[in-house]
Amino acid sequence: QQQVKQxxxxxxxxxxxISIINCAYENTAFDxxxxxxxxxxxGPALLIAIRPDVSEKKEGRFTISFNKSAKQFSLHIMxxxxxxxxxxxxxxxxxxSGSRLTFGEGTQLTVxx
Amino acid sequence: xxxxxxxxxxxxxxxxxxxALRCDPISGHVSLFWYQQALGQGxxxxxxxxxxxxxxxxxxxxxxxxxxxxxxxxxxxKIQRTQQEDSAVYLCASRTSSGLTNSPLHFGxxxxxxxx
Numbered sequence: 001q002q003q004v005k006q007x008x009x010x011x012x013x014x015x016x017x018i019s020i021i022n023c024a025y026e027n028t029a030f031d032x033x034x035x036x037x038x039x040x041x042x043g044p045a046l047l048i049a050i051r052p053d054v055s056e057k058k059e060g061r062f063t064i065s066f067n068k069s070a071k072q073f074s075l076h077i078m079x080x081x082x083x084x085x086x087x088x089x090x091x092x093x094x095x096x097s098g099s100r101l102t103f104g105e106g107t108q109l110t111v112x113x
Numbered sequence: 114x115x116x117x118x119x120x121x122x123x124x125x126x127x128x129x130x131x132x133a134l135r136c137d138p139i140s141g142h143v144s145l146f147w148y149q150q151a152l153g154q155g156x157x158x159x160x161x162x163x164x165x166x167x168x169x170x171x172x173x174x175x176x177x178x179x180x181x182x183x184x185x186x187x188x189x190x191k192i193q194r195t196q197q198e199d200s201a202v203y204l205c206a207s208r209t210s211s212g213l214t215n216s217p218l219h220f221g222x223x224x225x226x227x228x229x
Contacts, residue, residue, distance in 0.1 A: 006155075034217075043117070043204055043220030044156065089155050100146070100169065101218065103155030 003027050004092050006104030013111050019077040021107045023090035026071065030092040034101070035064065035075045038087045047088075048075070080111045115139070117221035119205050125227045126195045134190045134224045136205030142219075144208040145188050147180055150223065151201045159203075162188060195228045202226070 006023045013019045025033075034049035050057045050064040050073065057064045063076040077084055090104040118137040126132050138145050144163055148156035149172075158172040164185040173180070177196075182188040192199055202223040209216045 036220075041222065043206070043222045045220065046217045049217075091155075100158040100161060100172070101156075102158070106153070106155050 003102045004090060004104045006090050006107060008107060009105065010108045011110070013080045013109065015080065015082060015111055015113050017080050017111075019075075019080045019084070019109055019111070021075045021088055021090070021109070022072065023074065023092075023104050024070075024072045025092050027092070027094065027102075028071070030094040030102075032093045033064070033066065033073050034091050035062075036089045036091060036103075038089065038106075044089060077109075080109075082111045082113050085109055085111050117205055117207055117219050119203075119221040119224050121224060122222070123225050123227075125229060128197060128228055129194055131191065131193045132195055132226060134192075134203050134226070136188045136190070136207075136221060138186065138188070138205070138207030139209075139219055140186075142207035142209050143185075144210070145182060146206040146208075146218065147188070147190050148204040148206065148220075149174075149201045150204055156204055159190070192226075195226075197228050200226055200228045 004025050035047045036044035037047045038044040048059050048062045050066050052068045055066050061078045066073045087106045087108050089106050091101040093101045120135045146161050147159040150156045160180045161169040162182040165182050177193045179191045202225050204223045206218045206220045208218050
């Protein structure tokens with residue numbers, strides 16, 4: 001059962017543009033929503049995370065928007081750069097799922113120069 | 114300091130062989146996780162240790178998969194009688210505390226297992 005659905009599967013953006021990746025979850029017990037960035041041959045690295053008590057969190061060029069009622073959250077990358085080209089995964093976890101993270105299917109982002 | 118270290122980086126096994134994958138977590142990290150990542154997919158949870166105790170092994174796909182962390186640091190994931198469907202990247206991750214969300218999860222670069 002896929003508990004976290006991510007879209008789009010792939011995304012191409014021009015340098016300087018905004019990249020937007022969306023995720024939707026089913027389990028209302030989830031209370032922690034991180035985004036991970038993964039480069040080829042590397043493990044995922046935490047980018048930014050949010051809890052449901054806030055609707056937005058910004059760190060540099062990266063912003064998470066969270067809509068608790070819709071059970072959706074999204075990653076916005078402002079001023080996208082070629083170095084941002086990677087695969088991005090949303091994830092979620094909560095007390096009832098123990099300590100495990102449930103990941104989305106991933107979005108392959110390409111930023112053209 | 115050093116991150117999570119996994120070895121080998123690549124492993125090729127003939128179908129039916131046993132394999133052992135090693136994970137050296139960040140020193141002092143209490144929690145250790147194994148994930149399986151198929152090509153083009155997100156990581157899927159396999160098992161979780163808090164110190165030497167295996168608290169959750171519900172993600173292990175079959176009884177051919179076994180994980181241990183006898184001294185609460187290094188962990189080994191063993192796969193017996195490998196099958197082609199076991200081909201994937203196996204990721205290890207560790208976290209400083211047992212708290213669910215209070216500390217970030219650090220991933221290693223994984224072991225890519227190919228079963229021929």
